[in-house]
Amino acid sequence: MKKKITLKQIAKELDVSISTVSKSLRNSTEISEDTREKVQAFAKLYNFKPNNIALSLKNRKTKTIAVIIPEIVHHFFATVISGIESVANENGYNVIVCLSDESFDKEVINMEMLAGGSIDGFIMSLSKGTQSKGDFHHIQEVINQGMPVVMFDRITNDIFCDKVIIDDKTAAQDAVNYLIFKGEKKIGLITTVDYVSVGKYRTDGYMQALRQNNLIVKDELILKIEDIDNCAIEIEKYIKENDIDGIFAVNELFAVTAIKAARKLGKRVPEDLSVIGFTDGIISNYSTPSITTVSQDGVIMGQKAAKLLIDRLENDEEDEFYTTEIVDTHLVERESTK
Amino acid sequence: MKKKITLKQIAKELDVSISTVSKSLRNSTEISEDTREKVQAFAKLYNFKPNNIALSLKNRKTKTIAVIIPEIVHHFFATVISGIESVANENGYNVIVCLSDESFDKEVINMEMLAGGSIDGFIMSLSKGTQSKGDFHHIQEVINQGMPVVMFDRITNDIFCDKVIIDDKTAAQDAVNYLIFKGEKKIGLITTVDYVSVGKYRTDGYMQALRQNNLIVKDELILKIEDIDNCAIEIEKYIKENDIDGIFAVNELFAVTAIKAARKLGKRVPEDLSVIGFTDGIISNYSTPSITTVSQDGVIMGQKAAKLLIDRLENDEEDEFYTTEIVDTHLVERESTK
DNA sequence: TTGTGCACCGAAAACGTTTTCGTGTTAAAA
DNA sequence: TTTTAACACGAAAACGTTTTCGGTGCACAA
Incomplete structure (x- = not known):
């Protein structure tokens, strides 16, 4: 198992200087064609590749x-x-x-x-x-x-x-407006805790859309998930306790979980409950029903x-x-x- | 915007040699405590970090x-x-x-x-x-x-x-055996073209399981997908033309696509058709119905x-x-x- | 013969480290 | 006083390149 070959070794082998080898390989006119060809042939034979680390340095x-x-x-x-x-x-x-x-x-x-x-x-x-x-x-x-x-x-x-x-706030606003446009009256939000910047902006967008349409923002309709692993129970409880007809979820996972919970509670999606997610991923596309989402490329x-x-x-x-x-x-x- | 500082600069600044600086920073006893502390303090002040590239070289x-x-x-x-x-x-x-x-x-x-x-x-x-x-x-x-x-x-x-x-063949065999055990008689396979090694092994496993249970392997029940982007139509056609009651798919995508196609054709999953996928990913978990899969960690x-x-x-x-x-x-x- | 220019090549520095070895100083031992 | 040893530090090589700057040696013109 031969190790990597270096300029120095080629130089020694061919009895020329390191500089000559280097220049030959970069096809410098400073070197005679004879030497250039000789060096290049040798380098090719031994599969020479310049050492990236040395170059980086x-x-x-x-x-x-x-x-x-x-x-x-x-x-x-x-x-x-x-x-x-x-x-x-x-x-x-x-x-x-x-x-x-x-x-x-x-x-x-x-x-x-x-x-x-x-x-x-x-x-x-x-x-x-x-x-x-x-x-x-x-x-x-x-x-x-x-x-x-x-x-x-x-x-x-x-x-x-x-x-x-992306303009998280506007995107969220558009999504909620879409729900309103489709006739939903009582629209809930499933979001993350506030320190996640995008979660916060999307929440802002949700509230602004409601206000613009003269709907009141009710705190109990805003569900903030802390522990993503156990969101299923939280979301199910939330849907059971609030008789909403639209949900805007700030990510795919919350959206699909909400749909699963709704169906478990006997609600049909979208007839009884419309759901919009955020981030157009695999889940949105392949779940049943497939999920309307804000696509973020x-x-x-x-x-x-x-x-x-x-x-x-x-x-x-x-x-x-x-x-x-x-x-x-x-x-x-x-x-x-x- | 100060650039990264080097050993040489520290040495110059402190009027010692490069070696002394290097040794001081590595806490060599070769250097007096005085000098060591002086160098370390200076290095810390200027946030010195050794250059990885030089080290690599x-x-x-x-x-x-x-x-x-x-x-x-x-x-x-x-x-x-x-x-x-x-x-x-x-x-x-x-x-x-x-x-x-x-x-x-x-x-x-x-x-x-x-x-x-x-x-x-x-x-x-x-x-x-x-x-x-x-x-x-x-x-x-x-x-x-x-x-x-x-x-x-x-x-x-x-x-x-x-x-x-993973032992693709055995895993596939187990999956198909599971379908047989659950009472499915006519089991189809949705796989890839043969040059994908894992696809080939899984296909082998499918065939072996059938043979072991004295079922005949019918070529028309084996669907080989070439173009993954258009698998939906192919799969739908395949399901329509073959009255199967079990499908083993060599990946998630084929599995979920098969389920969607089946439902479109009025078949219930799993009542009329059981489906097993391969690779336990997001889709299997979140689709409706969720998909039984061979989990590959x-x-x-x-x-x-x-x-x-x-x-x-x-x-x-x-x-x-x-x-x-x-x-x-x-x-x-x-x-x-x- | 001496200068001029060209074609070809090599020496050496530089990049930023680590490490080996050497060297000068000082204090202790002889 | 001289020798020795410990101590503190520096010079230099090495890692593998590229590139600048100087050489050679040679042909040719003056």
Whole structure:
């Protein structure tokens, strides 16, 4: 099992200098055609590939970008990665993925680990832990060291950097308006706790839509789920106690769970109860009935984030103007609404 | 925006040598406590972090492993990554993710890109393109260069390396036996084309189960899907034309599509038709009715693969014995079977 | 013969570390 | 006083590249 061959070894073998080998391989006219061919043939024979690490050290860039997300077993984040990966590869970048598992500590550790020169820049979505803690010093730190950061979806206004988001509030508003338009009167909301930024914005949108239509916002119609693993019982209880005819859920899981609970309680969807979810994932498409959702295109978000980051990496003149891109959402009408 | 600080700069600033700085930071007793403290304080102040790239170059190892999978927007692969990531991080390794998009060419390009010293080893699942082409020279090449490779799920016997798989044939056999045990007589199979190794093994299992129970294998009951995007029409046609009472589908998507088609045709699941899927993902759990599946634990597969790889990386004595681990599957009984 | 230019090649620095080995200083031992 | 040993530190090599800057040697013109 022969190890990787280096310039030095080729040079020795062919009895020329390292520089000559290097130049020959890059086809420099400085070297005679004879020598060039000889070197190239030898290099090919031994399957020479320049050592990326040495190149990274020399060029002071690694051509790899890190993505930090709360979890990967989640359709939305998986699509975002897919988007990032596609434009990254097109531009000769590698993608390194780290999971924060929704934990502040793991997010910090990961970032510090990577910030030590392994990568050129970050693309990230905040963990719940970080959002609830409100501590972003680790992010500010890498930015201060001159490493660009792009945030997407779960962001914070406390950090100045490029961002890619959807207009959560407006999207939620549209969804609720749609329910109202379809004739639903008593519309409930199933959401997350407030520190998850997107949950908060979507809740705001829900309330605004109601007010605009002169409906009163009743606290008992707003269900805030803390423990996602046991949401089923909570949601069932909520539906049983409130005689609602429309539900806006801030994610797929809540939506499908609500539908299951409703059917268990003898309600028909959408005849007795309309449901709209958020994030157009696998569940919405394949559940029965399929679920009307606010579609949030992760691939596009990922692509935009990667473009922003790579642009910043390739233009060394440091631009102090940060842009936040808002990607469109749209309602995908399916069977869970009238 | 101050750039990253280096040993050299610290040395200059403090008017000592680079070696002294390095040793101080590693707390070498070779350096007086005075100097050590001075250096450490300064380093902390300027937030010094050793440059990973330089370390990688010096140590000839990068502490990062690459995962190459066909696609990430797929629950099974996402879980595998999650498993890999967890044990990798525990051992101080980073994970780089590359998608082959089921294409042979992209798989080759990715591997060549990474093989240039960026990583210490590979964990991979073959793309359909590679499996249909049967060309594995790119994999053999990195192995020859002394870089360990672990394959999982979609593997080939043409390459000698560590592997993590499930016993697809037995698992399929068990599933079909379960259908037979539940009283189904005419059992169909929805599978992929043969070059996908797992598809082939599962098909073998299906046939063996039938034979063992003295049922005849009828070709018209075996539906091989080529184009996954249009499977819905094919499956509907298949169900309409064959009066079957049990279906074994080699993945979730085929299973849920079959259920939808059956209901469309007025068949009740599971009363008129029982369905078993493969790979316990989101769909199986949340569809209505929820789907009985062969559960294939991606997290465990990922963990085992990562362990195998890291073990090999840390033990330099090259062991020519490769192991292939078989992880257990089990049937998760849900609503789509009697 | 001497200068000029060109074609070809090598030495060495640089990227940022770690580590081995050497060296100067000082205090203790002879 | 001289030798020894401990102590504190620095020089330099090494990891594998790329690139700049200087050489050679040679043909050709002056």
